[in-house]
């Protein structure tokens with residue numbers, strides 16, 4: 001029998017999940033709903049969903065319901081769904097970046113015959129909207145599930161089976177643990193990246209050249225600041241208790257480096273960077289998601305015209321897609337470095353082989 005999947009919220013994550021679910025279950029019928037009509041029309045015309053629903057009531061016929069809106073709106077959607085006659089045994093999940101308040105809200109489904117399992121696919125992008133959706137967005141990423149005590153193993157397996165097309169790695173966590181971990185490796189960095197952009201913007205008012213000079217390092221560390229302010233407002237509001245002590249600890253860390261500098265403690269400054277480098281270098285480099293969203297390959301390129309089109313052309317002939325490309329260093333007369341990002345490890349390995357066969361020197365991220 002054809003399973004019906006209802007997705008509320010057709011943005012980057014709702015759209016990407018729709019594509020991944022379809023890849024894993026080509027016969028599934030995907031029904032989409034979004035408050036924003038433009039998003040719904042786009043999802044239909046891009047064939048990301050099979051049908052658009054007029055309202056959340058479309059969820060009444062669904063076997064699975066995926067809520068993919070910003071966290072605050074997801075809570076509203078949960079309240080509204082609880083007022084409908086959902087199918088007996090329907091599995092409801094969300095994708096919110098915080099889990100505690102969502103899991104607490106799940107009590108609205110008590111006695112409804114439907115079951116709620118919190119979820120968070122830990123991969124994404126600074127882009128938002130259905131047009132940025134990608135079937136393979138979650139490949140190899142961690143997909144956290146936070147089932148409550150009423151969720152049986154077979155219900156959990158049912159949901160994991162629905163989501164198998166994501167090719168993600170499922171990880172079961174308590175909601176509070178999830179929020180602490182995500183606070184540290186995702187939410188705090190997001191605040192810092194955005195604050196850094198403010199810092200440079202302020203300075204740029206006096207010295208406009210500053211922003212124009214903003215290059216590699218600044219762009220790398222602040223890419224995420226281009227993400228949706230609505231989504232991030234909700235994340236901060238719903239992870240406030242975790243984030244406040246983290247911000248305090250962060251201020252102390254900045255104070256620590258400030259002291260080292262004041263005291264001209266060059267050994268201490270070296271140790272500060274040495275410890276960071278050694279820890280950063282040990283991060284799993286092939287792991288997608290919270291830590292490293294891309295498979296990166298670095299290519300040494302000589303400084304002569306046409307070299308970039310040669311590299312991209314060699315890969316295009318072999319049908320290898322590049323998801324991102326950046327010239328990291330290119331000065332007249334010296335070798336440059338090209339950073340190529342791929343969707344998957346297999347693409348990266350194949351690209352490396354192709355380029356090395358054509359005498360390019362390549363190396364992977366440490």
Ligand SMILES: NC(=O)c1ccc[n+]([C@@H]2O[C@H](COP(=O)([O-])OP(=O)(O)OC[C@H]3O[C@@H](n4cnc5c(N)ncnc54)[C@H](O)[C@@H]3O)[C@@H](O)[C@H]2O)c1
Pocket residue numbers: 008009010011012013014033034035036039068069070071073074076077095096097098120121122123124125126127128129130228231235
């Ligand atoms: N962007 C990421 O990197 C990422 C990664 C993992 C999880 N998440 C989580 O996924 C959720 C969605 O994020 P996104 O990046 O897809 O955002 P998005 O802005 O691309 O899409 C959100 C969509 O939800 C719709 N929406 C809002 N309120 C709604 C409602 N009441 N009913 C129906 N639709 C509604 C919006 O119109 C929009 O189209 C958020 O909770 C976010 O925390 C995001």
Ligand SMILES: O=C(O)C(=O)C[C@]1(C(=O)O)C=C[C@@H](O)C=C1
Pocket residue numbers: 096097121122123124125126127185186187224227289290291293
């Ligand atoms: O890669 C990015 O652009 C992201 O910010 C993705 C990211 C993250 O912090 O890793 C952002 C929030 C989501 O909850 C999950 C993933």
